[in-house]
Amino acid sequence: MKQYDYLVVGAGLFGAVFARQAADAGKKVLVIDKRDHIAGNVYTEQVEGIHVHRYGAHIFHTNNKTVWDYITRFAEFNRFTNSPVANYKGELYSLPFNMYTFNKIWGVVTPEEAAAKIEEQRQEAGITEPHNLEEQAISLVGKDIYEKLIKGYTQKQWGRPCTELPAFIIKRLPVRLTFDNNYFNALYQGIPVGxxxxxxxxxxxxxxxxxxxxxxxxxxxxxxxxxxxxxTGAIDAYFNYTLGTLQYRSVRFETETLD
Structure with missing residues (x-):
């Protein structure tokens, strides 16, 4: 007879939730992780009294009340609202694209004016069948928004020109014709207080x-x-890279403690 009903590889969110569900169902579970800590990529640690997200910032968000009711059994959440600001050559723009963004770029003040401006630029581009990410983005939101708020960030994120990236990466871009700076269109969102x-x-x-x-x-x-x-680990490693290495993209973290 086996020692455990389930061996869960990885103590991140999925592994921890699965282990909890299995244990609550009366199963015997062992969770292992090759790192020296639990929580996977959402791991947070105390540095100078601050909760630092070691592997990059994470914001929990969902429209599913069942999910929200479940996760709030294990943590109290703050009311953090993600409202990013993009800096393009010293000019600040609200993200996701909304009326604040369109007003800053074109001086428009109504949703109708903004929609007309986007449609005008889409028509000027004349792209009917996008062959790469650049053409896809321009066909969705026009050249001005693409040049200022998509191109540089996307090339930095993927490490290659937008003209060399497939169009399907950007199936759609969120365009809000309202003055709403909330990045996530989710009813429930926040970061665990602890x-x-x-x-x-x-x-x-x-x-x-x-x-x-x-x-x-x-x-x-x-x-x-x-x-x-x-x-729950890397899938290419699981198969011993027999089909090659997946082209994961990540970021390099440089940290310093300031007074």
């Missing part, structure tokens, strides 16, 4: 967790301990 690490710790309460354990380094032995394995 940080994501504490939230995941609450999810994993009473469940066996082993850190610093690399599943892929000893796959057969670890898999033999459980009836089922739930793997």
């Amino acid at each position: 940080g994501y690490t504490q939230m995941v710790a609450n999810l994993l309460d009473g469940i066996e967790v082993q850190l610093g354990v690399d599943y892929l380094a000893d796959k057969e032995k670890l898999a033999a301990t459980a009836e089922r394995v739930v793997y």
Whole structure:
């Protein structure tokens, strides 16, 4: 008889939620992670009294009340609203694209004027079948918005020119003809007051967790301990890169503590 019903590889959000659900259903679960901490990429740590998101900022958002009711069992959330500002050559623009953005770019003040301006630029471009991301973006929102608020960010994010990126990456772009700076169109959103690490710790309460354990380094032995394995790691690594390495894009973090 196997030692566990489930071996969960990865102590991030999915792994922790699955482990919680399985444990609540009476299953015996072991969670392992090759890192030295739980919470995966939403891991937060205390630095100078601040909750720092080590792997980049994360904002929880959903329109699903069942999801919200579930996750708030494990954390209290603040009322954080994500309202980004883009800096283009010293000029500040609201994101996502909304009436504040259009007013700053074109001086328009009504939704009708903004919609007409976007349509005018789309018609001028005359793109009917976009062949790359640049053409796709211009065909959706026009040249002005593309040049100022899409091109530079996208090329930095993907590490290659927009003309070399496939059109399907941008199927649609959120255009709001209202004065609403909320980036997420979600009813529920926020960040856990105690940080994501504490939230995941609450999810994993009473469940066996082993850190610093690399599943892929000893796959057969670890898999033999459980009836089922739930793997949440990199998919190309799982198959030993037999189909090559996926072109993941990430960011390089440079941190410093200021007075």
